[in-house]
Amino acid sequence: MTFSLRFPPCAAQCLYVLTDDNRPAIDEIRTNLSYAPALLEIARSTDLASDPKGKSPVVEERAVTLRVLGCGILRNVSPLPPPSAVALVDLEKEVLLPILGPVVSSVSLVEATDAVNSIIQRQAENPPVQRSPSKNGPKTDHKTPEEIELERIEARLRSVHLALEILTGVCATLPDAEEVEAEEDEDEGDDEDKDDDTMNDAENDGDDTKMALDDAEPTLNGTSTSQSELTPSSFLPTILEPLLALIQPTALSFPPPNEPSPHPPTTSALSAIHVAALECLNNAFLSLAANPPPAVSADVAAGRRVWNAVWTALGAAGMQSGAGQERRKDMWGIAVGVLWGVGRVWSGRVPPDAEQVNVLMRLIDQQADDALRVKCIGTLESLAQNAESVEANKLISQYFIAQLPTASAPSPLGTEPLLQVVSALIDIYSDEDKPYDVTFRQGQYLEALTLAVEGVRKAVKGIDKKREGGRDLWRHGGELRDNLVEFVKYRRALKL
Structure with missing residues (x-):
């Protein structure tokens, strides 16, 4: 070779x-x-x-x-x-970013779309003459200038998509695999013989799988880093603006409902770029959220800029469903993950918007995908912790309370989304001095959470530990059930 x-x-x-x-x-x-x-x-x-x-x-x-x-x-x-x-x-720092960064910045999707639409219009007005080849002569492979230009545009878009695919891996800062495996092996010991009702000694999986970031303190509006290893906090500022531009749909990004795309190759390439750019952002903010550097958390303007750009992209994409609209669904699923990551990095500092809150609630109610529901709940949790938005806190928390199991009925959600709701309520109301804690007291949330303990216990007990990820979910659920019991005791002792 x-x-x-x-x-x-x-x-x-x-x-x-x-x-x-x-x-x-x-x-x-x-x-x-x-x-x-x-x-x-x-x-x-x-x-x-x-x-x-x-x-x-x-x-x-x-x-x-x-x-x-x-x-x-x-x-x-x-x-x-x-x-x-x-x-x-240093492959990522010296090769990948210097080469791939300019590639993802090299194209304007709006200009590419305008160029394709112009060519399509010219072709419609002046269709090429179809010459019949002679009976025994070779077929011609001649292409018109318009066809060559369409190929060139598609080739550039495919290169951008490929570069984004590679950068998606660079944007993820993952834990040391050997370290995680060693901790899991250490935990396995007596788990097989434990009763489902006694999970107080389960390890804290959230701490085990935290993603490490270096000690540098850059901002997303301008880097200032002394770290030797590449992390999202160090390189994200260099590609953030191109990524935010690439997630924005154009007129050719998605086919009209029940209609074919005017130019399927361009539509395919554009929608793939939007999804890949969102995956880059999702991985980057997932890594940052695990342990946000203080200077990144302080750059609230950057967080709000990303938040607004994602919602603008989702608004342009729309929520149409059905055959041919699969890319829209993919875009929403990944974009909500970006919102959750942004919400965790800048928790309580993104101003809640009533329309956005209602959209997230509708997604929870209408989507069967537990992973998407969990991300929506996590995003709502971060919005509910905005100290200046007591009304938004009330709207979100009332919705969460309605998802809890009662003495007579289980939660309307699946087990994993239910656990995320319980976790969210504990985190939101763990500080009784917050301005929005009045909602907890006036809404009698302590009584609702007390009644939910048994339902949560049953939900955790019903987790199939043999399915993929089942044992980790069971451990997490056992911890959360215990945390809920302790939280109820804590709030009751306050006598507020």
């Missing part, structure tokens, strides 16, 4: 897919000392970005795609072991 700067994009695409979480393929590249330097050369080469024969701008776009694929393959197989010279390179 030999690499060169003429390495075809189709082969690079195959290798990119082949090395995605594929241990044998990854090991093969790691053990051959010539592979990684060749990939690094492809990723860094500027010669690829020009067409020496001047035949087609599409060739230049394919060259950009090849560089992006080189970055993707390198990230798939990293970290590279010594004695490879590439092992000495």
Whole structure:
């Protein structure tokens, strides 16, 4: 297997897919000392970005795609072991961000959409003459200038989408896998023999899986970091504005309900870009939310800017459902995760908007996806903690109280969303000095939570520990049930 700067994009695409979480393929590249330097050369080469024969701008776009694929393959197989010279390179800081950042910033989706619409209109007004090939002659592969330009635009959009896919991984700061596995193994001991009703000694999984951030204190409006390792708090400012631009739908992003797209390739590429850009933001804010650097939390203006941009994108996307609208659903599912992350980083400092609150509540009521419900509940929790919005706190908390089980009926939600509601109510009203605590007292929430204890216990007992993630949910539920009991005791002792 030999690499060169003429390495075809189709082969690079195959290798990119082949090395995605594929241990044998990854090991093969790691053990051959010539592979990684060749990939690094492809990723860094500027010669690829020009067409020496001047035949087609599409060739230049394919060259950009090849560089992006080189970055993707390198990230798939990293970290590279010594004695490879590439092992000495800080891949994310020195290669991926310097190359992929300009790619995601290189396109205006509005301009691309306008260009495609203009070409479509010209084609409709002046359809190309269809020449019938001779009976025995070869078929022509000649393309009109309009067709070539459409191909070029699509190629650039696909390159941007690919770059976003790779950056999505860079945006996630994950815990040390070996450390987490060791802690889980230590916890396993006697769990198999424990009764479902005695879970007081379960480990705090939330603490086990917290994602580490370095000690630097940058802001999202301008970096100032002394850290040696790359984290979302250090690089997010450089790509935040391009990401916020790429999540905004255009006229071609989603097909009209019950109608085909005017140009399906562009629609497919645009919607994929919106989803991928949101995934980048989701991973970045999920990492930041685990332990927000103080200076990031202090940059409230940045948080509100992201919050407003996401809601603007969702408003433009709409909530149509049905065949052909799957990308809209994907966009909402990921976007709510971004909102939850922003809400956790700037908890209580995003001004609640009544319309947005009602949209989140409707999603909880109408969607069957527990993961989406949990994210909506978490987002509402952060809004309810705004000390200047007592009415919003009342609206949200009354909704949460209505989701609790009673002596005669279980919760209308699934188990996981119910646990998130209980957790939210405890967090919101853990400080009786907050201005909105009056809602807790006047609404007799203590009585409702007391009556809910048995229903929560039953919900936790009914968790299937054999299903994927079931044991972790069971442990978390046991902790939460115990926390609820202690919270009720605490609030009762206040005698407020």
